[in-house]
Amino acid sequence: MQHLIILPDLGQTTSEAKVLKWLKQPGDPIRRGEPLLTVETDKVDMDVESFADGFLRGILVPEGSVVAALAPLAVVTATLQESWMPPAPATEQPAPEPIVSREKPAGREVPAAPELPREPAPAHEFRARPLTPEQQLAMFRRMLLCRQFEDRVYYLFLQGRMPGTIHQAQGQEACAVGVCAALGPGDMITSTHRPHEHAVARGIPVRSLMAELFARSTGCCRGKGGSMHIGDVSLGMLPAVAIVGGGIPLAAGFALAFQYLKTGNIVACFFGDGATNIGPFHEAVNVAAIWNLPVVFVCENNKYGASTAIEKVTRVPHVSDRAGAYGIPGRRVDGNDLEAVYAAMLEAAAAARAGAGPTLLELETYRFAGHSRSDPGHYRPKEEVEQWKLRDPIERYQRFLIEQGLLSPEQAAEMRNEVERELDEAVAFAEGSPQPAPEDCLTDVFA
Ligand SMILES: Cc1ncc(C[n+]2csc(CCOP(=O)(O)OP(=O)(O)O)c2C)c(N)n1
Ligand SMILES: [Mg+2]
Incomplete structure (x- = not known):
């Protein structure tokens, strides 16, 4: 082939x-x-x-x-033996002058921030609540679906089939799945410019997500949102907000509605480390604190906001330390440890449901890929990426399940194949679906 x-x-x-x-x-x-x-x-x-x-x-x-x-x-x-055919000749242009200027733009020199330790989060004390083997396997499979969804989208992009911009979250699966597994059907999540794994973890069908990424009318936002705005309120996910920090006040607002209507539901508000220096983060966390709103603030601290390392822009060693400024609990959790995330989220969710107000969870994690599809991530030391790959949340949990006798390597391989088939079906559904009609521009417009 x-x-x-x-x-x-x-x-x-x-x-x-x-x-x-x-x-x-x-x-x-x-x-x-x-x-x-x-x-x-x-x-x-x-x-x-x-x-x-x-x-x-x-x-x-x-x-x-x-x-x-x-x-x-x-x-x-596929093989060395088969013959191959060149396509119609590529249009070639003479080699021009280099298109990138290597000169540093003139400007103010930013003083170097003090180096901060980067030791991983401590092994977490949350282990109390036992999970059934069925729950553990379901959470493992959900992490596979998140990862393989992202990988599939990336290969579609390399083939020129996936339109638009994508920000991917390979490596952060334990955060999305651990948090969403602690939620009930009436709860809500808010998300960011990096929302695919949140949506998959929340249970939005992958065919409706894939169709949205292909801008098809069968997508979860009828093909009018695209990658950075996926969501489905009926399934407990507000369409994602790509403005950094923009989803945090919305989460507080949703939580206020839940409190006012006495629904007993909570909001899980995902955001990145970069959002913690944005004004709306501070305002929304503060108002949620003083009104005891039923919301859990979930910071996926993957150490970078685009190409900027967090210690270059923040003197506070840990995002969770910031909780003290609002008088709420802050927890620092190994975000690559699925059950630690789940247990920490269960505790925070229980407090929110009981009227004790918000918790700030800092999930320490890492994105394996660059910030977006055109970012190779060269600002990150190779050794750092390699170190984090050793802490791959999926490999870790797979080893744990095998050690516990709950999974065999063959079953894990079969699960991966089954997920691939689910994704084949999702891609076929998306590519076979129509684009929105021009007149659809004026529907679903609320303001
Ligand atoms: C208000 C605002 N400023 C800048 C951007 C451009 N931008 C998109 S993502 C991003 C970095 C966000 O970093 P972080 O919050 O840590 O999330 P991560 O990308 O690491 O998931 C930036 C600066 C934006 N979308 N919104
Ligand atoms: Mg980040």
């Missing part, structure tokens, strides 16, 4: 890239997710990865050429 490797569409402001270096040569074996070449855009140098396993057969664009988004770059075949 022949696969055409293309230059992914890197977003509205980057329409072309220069091929800097081929990292593989014709005949070399290549694995899915492995880099094939490095390209230079007007923003960054980044690797283009293969979306298929096989062998590199044809290089269609020499080093030094500039190619447009979605242009064919190479052919990969």
